[in-house]
Every structure is written in C-alpha cells, then in structure tokens.
Amino acid sequence: MTKRFQVVGIGNAMVDVLSHCDDDFLVTNSVEKGIMQLIDMDRAVDLYSRVGPSKEISGGSAANTIAGIAQLKGRTAYVGKVKDDQLGAIFAHDLRAQGAVYETVLAPKGSDAETGRCIVLVTPDGERSMNTYLGWSEYLGPNDIDAAMMAEAEWIFLEGYRFDGPESHAAFAKAIAATRGAGGRVSITLSDPFCIERHREAFAKMLREDVDLLFANRAEIKSMYQTEDFDAALSAAAADVAVVVCTDSENGAYIIQGGDRWHIPAVPTTVVDATGAGDLFAGAFLWGLTTGYELETCGRMACLAASEVISHIGARPEADLAALFRQHGLL
Amino acid sequence: MTKRFQVVGIGNAMVDVLSHCDDDFLVTNSVEKGIMQLIDMDRAVDLYSRVGPSKEISGGSAANTIAGIAQLKGRTAYVGKVKDDQLGAIFAHDLRAQGAVYETVLAPKGSDAETGRCIVLVTPDGERSMNTYLGWSEYLGPNDIDAAMMAEAEWIFLEGYRFDGPESHAAFAKAIAATRGAGGRVSITLSDPFCIERHREAFAKMLREDVDLLFANRAEIKSMYQTEDFDAALSAAAADVAVVVCTDSENGAYIIQGGDRWHIPAVPTTVVDATGAGDLFAGAFLWGLTTGYELETCGRMACLAASEVISHIGARPEADLAALFRQHGLL
Numbered sequence: 055m056t057k058r059f060q061v062v063g064i065g066n067a068m069v070d071v072l073s074h075c076d077d078d079f080l081v082t083n084s085v086e087k088g089i090m091q092l093i094d095m096d097r098a099v100d101l102y103s104r105v106g107p108s109k110e111i112s113g114g115s116a117a118n119t120i121a122g123i124a125q126l127k128g129r130t131a132y133v134g135k136v137k138d139d140q141l142g143a144i145f146a147h148d149l150r151a152q153g154a155v156y157e158t159v160l161a162p163k164g165s166d167a168e169t170g171r172c173i174v175l176v177t178p179d180g181e182r183s184m185n186t187y188l189g190w191s192e193y194l195g196p197n198d199i200d201a202a203m204m205a206e207a208e209w210i211f212l213e214g215y216r217f218d219g220p221e222s223h224a225a226f227a228k229a230i231a232a233t234r235g236a237g238g239r240v241s242i243t244l245s246d247p248f249c250i251e252r253h254r255e256a257f258a259k260m261l262r263e264d265v266d267l268l269f270a271n272r273a274e275i276k277s278m279y280q281t282e283d284f285d286a287a288l289s290a291a292a293a294d295v296a297v298v299v300c301t302d303s304e305n306g307a308y309i310i311q312g313g314d315r316w317h318i319p320a321v322p323t324t325v326v327d328a329t330g331a332g333d334l335f336a337g338a339f340l341w342g343l344t345t346g347y348e349l350e351t352c353g354r355m356a357c358l359a360a361s362e363v364i365s366h367i368g369a370r371p372e373a374d375l376a377a378l379f380r381q382h383g384l385l
Numbered sequence: 386m387t388k389r390f391q392v393v394g395i396g397n398a399m400v401d402v403l404s405h406c407d408d409d410f411l412v413t414n415s416v417e418k419g420i421m422q423l424i425d426m427d428r429a430v431d432l433y434s435r436v437g438p439s440k441e442i443s444g445g446s447a448a449n450t451i452a453g454i455a456q457l458k459g460r461t462a463y464v465g466k467v468k469d470d471q472l473g474a475i476f477a478h479d480l481r482a483q484g485a486v487y488e489t490v491l492a493p494k495g496s497d498a499e500t501g502r503c504i505v506l507v508t509p510d511g512e513r514s515m516n517t518y519l520g521w522s523e524y525l526g527p528n529d530i531d532a533a534m535m536a537e538a539e540w541i542f543l544e545g546y547r548f549d550g551p552e553s554h555a556a557f558a559k560a561i562a563a564t565r566g567a568g569g570r571v572s573i574t575l576s577d578p579f580c581i582e583r584h585r586e587a588f589a590k591m592l593r594e595d596v597d598l599l600f601a602n603r604a605e606i607k608s609m610y611q612t613e614d615f616d617a618a619l620s621a622a623a624a625d626v627a628v629v630v631c632t633d634s635e636n637g638a639y640i641i642q643g644g645d646r647w648h649i650p651a652v653p654t655t656v657v658d659a660t661g662a663g664d665l666f667a668g669a670f671l672w673g674l675t676t677g678y679e680l681e682t683c684g685r686m687a688c689l690a691a692s693e694v695i696s697h698i699g700a701r702p703e704a705d706l707a708a709l710f711r712q713h714g715l716l
Contacts, residue, residue: 102478103478105482106482107478107482107483108478108479108482109441109442109699110440110441110442110475111440111441112438121438140470140471140472140499141471144439147434147438147439151436151439152437368440370438
C-alpha cells in the first residue's frame with residue numbers, strides 16, 4: 055500500500071545567513087572552522103554585526119533534505135518549529151513552494167525567541183563554518199509531533215542536530231513509535247561530530263534499537279563509535295543498523311547492507327559552498343530508495359545531488375535534479 | 386576641500402525576494418515583464434504564495450548604487466526608511482557591512498506597514514520583472530532628511546522611484562537645497578518609464594532646475610522627453626542637464642557633456658539576472674567621477690560594474706570591483 059508520504063523529516067527549522075570571509079576572520083572571531091556551533095541571541099547579534107553583506111536562504115539540515123525530495127516530486131513533509139515572524143514566513147514559503155507539506159509549528163505569541171537562523175561563514179576553499187541560533191526550533195517537543203502524520207510516512211528522517219533541544223528525545227521517541235507502529239521505517243543523520251559527543255548515549259541507543267538507515271560522514275561515524283579507524287567504525291555501524299550510508303568528501307560514499315558493500319565515487323565539481331552537501335545527499339538517496347531504485351543507484355543519485363548543491367551558494371537545490379539524474383543515465 | 390561624503394544616496398529601502406520563473410508565470414499572474422510595478426501588501430502576500438523558493442538579498446535601487454560605491458571604498462551614505470523588523474535589520478546590516486553609513490530611519494512603532502520588499506521574478510533570459518511593496522520606505526519625508534548630512538555631500542544621488550511617495554517631492558527639495566547650498570551637486574536616475582509617466586512634470590522641473598548629472602536608460606529617456614527618437618531624447622536631456630549618462634543595454638552607454646559625446650561599449654557577459662545593472666552602473670560612475678577620473682573612464686568602469694552584477698543573482702556586487710577595474714587597465 056502506498057502511504058501518503060515517502061519521507062517525513064523532523065529538524066531544526068532555520069534560515070541561513072550566508073557570508074563570505076577569509077580564514078583570519080574565523081580565528082579573530084573564535085569561529086571553529088567546518089563545524090556547527092550553537093550560539094545564543096547575543097552572540098548571533100554580535101557576530102552578525104561583524105560579517106559582511108549576506109544572503110538569506112532557507113536552510114535547516116533536514117529541511118534541505120526534504121526540499122531535495124520535494125524538488126524530485128517525492129511526496130514529502132517537514133516538521134520543525136518557527137516563530138510567526140518574517141524569517142519564519144520565508145522558511146515556510148520556501149518549503150511549500152518547493153512542493154513539500156509544511157504545517158507550520160509556530161512558537162507561542164509573545165515569546166522573545168525568534169525563528170532560528172544560522173550564520174554560515176564560507177571561506178575561499180568553499181568550506182562552511184556554521185553558527186546556529188536555534189531560536190524556537192529548539193523547543194520542538196512531543197506535542198508538536200502529529201502521530202497520524204508519522205503513521206502516513208514510509209520513512210521518517212531525523213536530524214541529529216535536534217538532539218540538542220530539551221524535549222527532542224521525547225519528540226523523536228513519539229515520532230519513531232508512531233512510524234514503526236504503522237509499518238514505516240526510520241532514518242537518521244548523525245549531523246555533526248560534536249553533537250554526537252554531547253548526546254552519545256541517546257544516539258547509540260537509537261541506532262541499536264530504532265534506526266533502519268543511518269546517514270553519516272567520516273568524522274561523524276568515527277566520533278559515534280569512538281575510533282580513529284574508519285573501517286572499524288563502518289563495521290560497528292553496520293552491526294547496529296540495516297543500511298549504513300557514509301560520505302567521505304571527495305572520496306565519495308560507502309553503502310553497507312549486511313555483508314554487501316558499495317563504494318560510490320564522488321562527482322567532481324568546483325566547491326563554491328559546501329553548505330547542504332550531506333543534506334542533499336540524504337534527500338536524493340531517500341528519494342531513490344522510496345521510488346524503488348537499488349541502493350547503488352541511490353548512492354549515485356546522492357553523490358550527484360551533493361555535487362549540485364556545493365557548486366553554488368546556499369543549501370537548497372537549484373538545478374533540476376531529475377534532469378541531472380537523467381543526464382547521467384540514472385533515470 | 387574634501388567633504389565627508391563623496392556620494393549620499395536617497396531611495397526606497399527594500400529587500401529583494403528573488404525567484405526564477407518562466408514567461409508563462411508572468412502572464413498567468415499578470416506581472417508585466419521587465420518593469421517595476423507597485424503592489425500593496427495583499428498582492429505581495431498573494432504573489433509570494435505563488436512564486437517558487439526564493440533568496441532574500443538586500444536591494445533598493447539607490448541602495449545598490451551606494452553599496453557599489455562603498456565596495457569601492459568610496460565615502461558614502463544612504464538615507465531610506467525601514468521598519469524595526471527582521472527585513473529592516475537585514476537591509477541595514479548589508480549596507481553597513483559593505484562600508485556605507487546608514488543611520489536607520491525607522492518607521493514609528495506599531496505601524497502595520499513592514500519593511501519594503503521587491504518580489505523580483507527572473508525569467509530564463511535573465512530579465513527581471515519587479516513587484517514592489519514599498520512598505521515604510523514610501524513615507525520618507527522632509528523630516529527624515531538631515532540637512533547637515535546633505536551639506537557634507539559632494540554629490541547626492543536621488544532615486545526616481547522615490548517620486549511615488551506622498552512626501553517624496555518635499556524630501557527631495559529639502560535634500561537638494563541643503564546640498565546645493567553647501568556647494569554640492571545633484572544626480573538623479575529616472576528609474577523607470579512608468580514612474581516617469583506618473584510624475585512627468587516633477588521630473589521635468591527638477592531636471593531643468595536642479596540636476597547636474599542624469600542617469601537613464603533608453604526607454605526612460607524616451608519616456609521623459611516623449612519621443613520615439615532616441616537621439617532627440619538624448620539632445621533634449623543634454624539641453625536640460627550638464628552631464629547626461631544613458632545606458633542602452635547590450636549597446637553600452639552614451640555620455641553627453643555640452644558638445645562632447647562618448648559611446649562606451651558594453652562588456653559582454655552571460656546575463657543571469659539583470660537586477661541592479663543600472664544601479665551598479667551609476668555606483669561605479671559616481672565613484673569614478675568623485676575620485677577624479679575622466680567621464681569616459683567613469684563610463685568604462687560603469688559598464689564593467691553592470692556586467693559584474695548581471696552575471697549573478699542579486700543586485701549587489703560580489704566580485705571585487707576595484708580588482709576588476711585594475712584588470713581592465715582603468716586603475
């Protein structure tokens with residue numbers, strides 16, 4: 055039976071504020087390169103006052119994934135919390151305009167917190183260093199999870215960054231129970247090595263008990279399994295999760311399912327802005343999987359989508375992904 | 386004596402909401418191609434609900450001009466009115482971060498109107514069709530003009546679009562008097578052929594009496610002088626204004642000063658998004674002029690800056706304009 059949604063994503067809703075800077079700027083302003091760091095509103099205001107002219111483009115890791123699936127005309131929805139403010143309206147518009155279902159989960163009126171935003175600093179090498187003010191996205195809790203919607207999902211996709219919210223674990227537990235209870239499956243992205251360090255036990259328990267498909271990159275999977283040995287980390291993950299998909303930058307990606315293992319080469323491109331590479335990788339992969347393609351083909355689609363998104367500023371797809379897949383003989 | 390500012394710009398402050406669409410979308414949604422049309426908040430909300438995923442990038446015609454001058458390290462300031470909301474903060478940040486002085490002229494608290502925005506629809510040919518909700522920018526009046534700041538300007542730069550506001554003419558009159566009273570000079574851009582039709586008499590009087598340098602394009606100057614004969618329009622303008630600078634799309638630009646006339650060829654490029662071409666043209670020209678370059682060199686700088694801004698999405702400069710000028714032997 056076809057369910058209403060191929061994929062429902064749950065994540066931190068935010069608008070990216072994208073600026074270019076040099077490496078010295080990161081050092082001077084104590085921004086750690088290449089990772090996501092959480093900042094409060096005061097730091098957000100101060101840092102924003104120092105960065106150059108910016109572009110505002112909707113972001114949020116899982117939201118980017120869902121935008122990719124929607125652009126491919128997958129049946130998809132997103133759950134994340136914004137404020138009833140201009141940035142919240144921008145976020146909601148951009149997801150819906152892409153074709154995703156987004157029933158805005160608004161913050162209570164009168165709250166001081168605003169819609170989340172991420173000050174993304176892009177260095178000349180294309181690497182992005184993210185400074186995230188979670189705002190209202192942080193407070194997504196079980197009351198914001200519609201069990202009926204989860205039951206309509208073939209897959210849910212959980213954003214690891216969400217482990218940082220106070221009610222995040224309860225929200226995930228509710229979503230997982232509703233999804234699995236209706237025969238749906240669970241995918242998750244580890245999101246960030248430092249986020250894993252903050253919530254290692256919760257991640258580990260979920261991987262062992264609830265996750266059918268794991269997305270990670272090399273640094274994340276090593277952090278998760280506390281080893282410097284990448285192959286050992288992959289094997290440990292494969293013992294926990296039915297399908298493991300791990301990206302490895304310009305080396306492409308690995309897919310492991312039981313005793314089978316595939317290596318998918320990356321699609322070479324000029325890196326303009328790495329923001330969203332992993333997100334669109336996951337989006338294309340999940341779209342392929344839920345459309346009925348083999349894992350290896352899903353991996354090739356995923357690498358193509360990642361190469362598209364890093365070739366321009368912003369974490370949402372710009373080229374027609376289906377046309378790109380056709381061009382490469384995948385559709 | 387060097388004044389504090391080379392150029393002070395006065396314009397409608399707004400953030401651009403940039404989307405791609407095809408020509409059918411323009412027809413279906415009654416958007417007239419290639420021009421600026423004023424819309425109210427209801428139409429803005431309705432149209433926004435129909436357009437695809439967007440990027441928010443600070444805009445505003447004169448503000449783009451001033452951003453160009455600031456990026457060239459010219460001493461420059463901007464006057465325009467925003468609301469104390471998130472889009473207003475974005476607009477203010479982007480001008481200041483570029484190096485311009487911007488003393489935010491805020492709307493009164495509690496007003497319904499928001500910071501102005503322009504829904505820019507970019508068709509595959511790179512042409513932009515602009516749908517402008519003026520918001521608070523419309524209400525910039527003489528009380529918002531700081532005569533002392535105008536007296537510190539070598540040049541002021543007036544945005545023709547501003548003729549649409551209820552107190553715009555009085556605001557311009559105050560700015561012109563303060564500038565000229567302190568020995569400064571006045572430049573203006575005609576902005577749009579339909580804006581000219583709405584305010585022909587006011588434009589004509591200002592050109593005859595107050596303007597030292599006129600920026601226009603082919604359609605605007607023909608509309609201004611109500612003739613289909615481009616050369617006749619140029620001559621009529623030259624009779625009114627000491628220096629006339631008129632762009633002519635891929636044919637480049639004409640400069641007329643008294644009996645002298647120069648033609649500056651355009652710099653060929655792939656048009657990605659025409660938004661801001663005229664604005665950056667004026668910015669580079671005014672920077673060159675106030676830095677001491679010959680009119681012809683100013684024109685070459687202007688054509689280079691225009692070609693830079695149309696080669697990417699958004700109306701603010703991205704490449705280093707000074708480096709571009711050096712590369713072409715102009716600095």
